[in-house]
Amino acid sequence: MSNTQQLEDLTTQVRRDILRMVHKVNSGHPGGSLGCAEFMVALYNEIMDRKDTFEMDGIGEDLFFLSNGHISPVFYSVLARAGYFPVEELSTFRLLNSRLQGHPTTHEGLPGIRVASGSLGQGMSVAIGAAQAKKLNNDSHLIYSLHGDGELQEGQNWEAIMYASGNNIDNLISTIDLNGQQIDGSTDTVLPMGNIKDKFEAFGWTVVEIEEGNNIEAILEGMADAKSKTGQGKPVCVLLKTIMGNGVDFMMHTHAWHGKAPNDDQLAVGLELNAVTLGDY
Amino acid sequence: MKTYTNTGNKDTRSGFGAGLTELGQTNDKVVALCADLIGSLKMDDFKANHPERFFQIGIAEANMIGIAAGLTIGGKIPFTGTFANFSTGRVYDQIRQSVAYSDKNVKICASHAGLTLGEDGATHQILEDIGLMKMLPGMTVINTCDYNQTKAATIAIADHQGPVYLRFGRPSVPNFTPEDQKFEIGKALQLTEGTDVTIVATGHLVWEALEAAKALHEEGISAEVIDIHTIKPLDDEAILKSVKKTGCIVTAEEHNFLGGLGESVARVLSLNHPTPQEFVATQDTFGESGTPAQLMEKYGLNSASIIKAAQKVLGRKK
Numbered sequence: 001m002s003n004t005q006q007l008e009d010l011t012t013q014v015r016r017d018i019l020r021m022v023h024k025v026n027s028g029h030p031g032g033s034l035g036c037a038e039f040m041v042a043l044y045n046e047i048m049d050r051k052d053t054f055e056m057d058g059i060g061e062d063l064f065f066l067s068n069g070h071i072s073p074v075f076y077s078v079l080a081r082a083g084y085f086p087v088e089e090l091s092t093f094r095l096l097n098s099r100l101q102g103h104p105t106t107h108e109g110l111p112g113i114r115v116a117s118g119s120l121g122q123g124m125s126v127a128i129g130a131a132q133a134k135k136l137n138n139d140s141h142l143i144y145s146l147h148g149d150g151e152l153q154e155g156q157n158w159e160a161i162m163y164a165s166g167n168n169i170d171n172l173i174s175t176i177d178l179n180g181q182q183i184d185g186s187t188d189t190v191l192p193m194g195n196i197k198d199k200f201e202a203f204g205w206t207v208v209e210i211e212e213g214n215n216i217e218a219i220l221e222g223m224a225d226a227k228s229k230t231g232q233g234k235p236v237c238v239l240l241k242t243i244m245g246n247g248v249d250f251m252m253h254t255h256a257w258h259g260k261a262p263n264d265d266q267l268a269v270g271l272e273l274n275a276v277t278l279g280d281y
Numbered sequence: 282m283k284t285y286t287n288t289g290n291k292d293t294r295s296g297f298g299a300g301l302t303e304l305g306q307t308n309d310k311v312v313a314l315c316a317d318l319i320g321s322l323k324m325d326d327f328k329a330n331h332p333e334r335f336f337q338i339g340i341a342e343a344n345m346i347g348i349a350a351g352l353t354i355g356g357k358i359p360f361t362g363t364f365a366n367f368s369t370g371r372v373y374d375q376i377r378q379s380v381a382y383s384d385k386n387v388k389i390c391a392s393h394a395g396l397t398l399g400e401d402g403a404t405h406q407i408l409e410d411i412g413l414m415k416m417l418p419g420m421t422v423i424n425t426c427d428y429n430q431t432k433a434a435t436i437a438i439a440d441h442q443g444p445v446y447l448r449f450g451r452p453s454v455p456n457f458t459p460e461d462q463k464f465e466i467g468k469a470l471q472l473t474e475g476t477d478v479t480i481v482a483t484g485h486l487v488w489e490a491l492e493a494a495k496a497l498h499e500e501g502i503s504a505e506v507i508d509i510h511t512i513k514p515l516d517d518e519a520i521l522k523s524v525k526k527t528g529c530i531v532t533a534e535e536h537n538f539l540g541g542l543g544e545s546v547a548r549v550l551s552l553n554h555p556t557p558q559e560f561v562a563t564q565d566t567f568g569e570s571g572t573p574a575q576l577m578e579k580y581g582l583n584s585a586s587i588i589k590a591a592q593k594v595l596g597r598k599k
Binding site: 056057058059063065105106107114115116117118119121122123124125126127128129130131132133134136137139155156159160162163166167 | 312333334336338339341343344345346347348349350351352353354355356357359374375377378379382383384385
């Protein structure tokens with residue numbers, strides 16, 4: 001897939017999947033999922049060099065780790081629509097006996113997932129380990145990871161950030177979803193984190209900023225830039241400025257939909273704003 | 282009764298180091314990680330021989346566990362090394378989510394467990410780690426008794442698919458198990474045959490149990506000593522077979538009685554063959570500074586305590 005329109009159509013369908021998944025079980029995290037929909041679609045369908053089949057070790061392909069596991073709806077939708085498992089299985093999200101647990105896990109054997117996440121702040125360490133395994137295996141492919149901005153409040157991230165530059169982990173592109181929101185409010189009101197770009201640079205990372213993190217072309221351009229900066233002795237951080245709830249107007253620009261599902265009427269509005277493109281599951 | 286010879290005191294952590302050195306030569310998938318305690322964990326040789334497979338993480342244990350989990354993705358077998366306290370309690374959620382729940386083949390190797398860490402005191406003397414780790418679904422928990430057994434266990438766990446917690450210690454203790462032993466995870470070792478009382482011990486308490494059995498023998502009491510190196514999965518069969526013969530049991534461990542080997546044994550007994558049991562363990566307390574011998578004496582974790590417990594449990598037999 002390379003056509004921007006195709007990626008946008010897929011994003012619209014992913015938004016529908018997210019809304020329908022969380023609505024059905026009246027739980028889950030639509031806000032951050034919608035905010036990262038363009039990024040995840042672009043990553044899996046254009047940016048990553050990946051195999052069609054799933055093998056845990058992922059030798060000879062790029063790998064992705066989702067650290068902020070609560071945006072599982074977008075992850076599941078993108079994985080299913082990339083062919084890792086049947087799209088119909090999205091209807092089992094958060095139900096008993098489902099492989100689509102509330103937060104992603106390897107425990108139920110869902111193809112596409114390489115580590116459990118949900119308890120925040122652990123994904124970057126895992127991504128670094130996978131990046132070091134790639135180096136040991138002389139595998140030149142890259143490791144991608146995604147983290148929430150609020151998630152950076154977890155101290156383990158800073159252990160990992162310090163380690164990655166100190167050990168020249170230059171086959172890693174860690175993206176921070178800068179939506180400025182977390183459960184209790186804006187990141188600035190909950191715990192101001194100062195200038196995140198300055199912090200990553202002070203820790204020895206190369207930083208790429210994507211100002212329009214919900215614009216497919218901007219994402220493709222920014223990630224190509226990030227990719228070009230790998231292999232130069234430094235880990236690469238992408239600061240992706242997104243709008244939480246993007247594509248569903250009443251969910252945008254607020255933390256209110258971080259972990260809340262739409263009711264029937266709200267779902268109808270959200271779906272109307274995002275007409276079917278590829279077909280619902 | 283069968284007796285055992287101490288071939289010379291050695292620390293169990295050096296057994297770990299020797300096992301890791303051997304693995305470095307025999308298994309190129311094995312990688313090692315350490316959080317600024319290379320000398321304490323005896324990982325120097327592995328580091329010197331295989332610098333590309335050794336990762337100095339710095340004082341950042343949470344990051345170490347995560348990196349270890351990541352290294353398995355790509356087929357590596359990571360061995361992490363730090364003190365038992367920092368290997369478990371400090372990083373419990375990282376182990377729970379990134380290793381245990383994620384089914385990652387990480388070997389968490391923990392030195393300086395228990396009171397015998399000595400003078401550093403209670404901040405470093407974890408007595409809760411067996412409980413913490415055995416409660417994690419899928420986690421194998423091993424506590425070795427001497428240098429030779431620790432070396433053999435280190436080598437054996439590399440061939441076991443799945444997360445393992447390997448617990449050992451700092452002090453020099455009698456080395457008495459065979460040098461060429463094959464270590465079987467989950468298989469208890471009957472060290473002496475006896476008919477009056479069963480003593481199941483783990484870690485540093487195994488030698489103390491043998492010393493106790495010798496003294497009991499002189500009093501005319503026949504004690505069957507079982508070395509339980511694997512606390513999970515527990516060798517239920519070996520324990521039940523022994524108590525069906527002796528009718529009473531003492532468990533001995535360098536750990537809190539809550540959550541330790543004793544409780545695991547009690548569960549097996551209550552489900553299958555209710556048996557009087559005495560617990561040689563710390564009594565829901567923190568440790569303190571002192572020499573290892575002083576601490577084991579004060580907290581009742583030596584052969585004298587095992588003898589007393591055996592006499593007490595014999596009195597409870599019907």
